[in-house]
Amino acid sequence: MLGVPEGLDESSPIFSIAAAAELAGLHAQTLRQYDRLGLVEPARTAGNTRRYSMRDIGRLKQVQLLSGEGVSLEGIRRILEMSDDNRELRARVRELEAALADAVMQQAGRRVFAVGHTGITALRAGARPAKPGQMVLWRPGRH
Known part of the structure; x- marks a missing residue:
């Protein structure tokens, strides 16, 4: 083509x-x-x-x-x-x-977490999990 x-x-x-x-x-x-x-x-x-x-x-x-x-x-x-x-x-x-x-x-209080074999770890906004296969869970801040 x-x-x-x-x-x-x-x-x-x-x-x-x-x-x-x-x-x-x-x-x-x-x-x-x-x-x-x-x-x-x-x-x-x-x-x-x-x-x-x-x-x-x-x-x-x-x-x-x-x-x-x-x-x-x-x-x-x-x-x-x-x-x-x-x-x-x-x-x-x-x-x-x-x-x-x-x-x-970018708002303060917004947290992103990655879940892997070692447990749950917090990530910076915009960061990716360090290990492939980790699941990312985002929870907006509650007001």
Whole structure:
């Protein structure tokens, strides 16, 4: 299986408007209209040529699906905007959960224990058991 070239991912703007239109099953003029309406915002080259990513192609297909279900272009724009907001909020929640978990583990009074053949030993927050196979038990402080 071929690997993805280094530095490329689903957001890499690599497709011309003709290639993007073919991949999405749409006419190039439709892509231009969607760009004007802000439904899909492709990257631009130094010469102002549109370049689409795989993420853009997926979004074009989503617009096409919603349009086929009878949703107006303004309705589609609102749906996509809410979907983008939702994705950003979910990512922010994950960041905050990780920060909170880190903060909780750093609080005084939080103890982590390892259980092994020699018995129970206390560990520093963030430390790993010294011996493989030891079970780690975390007990939050009681308030």
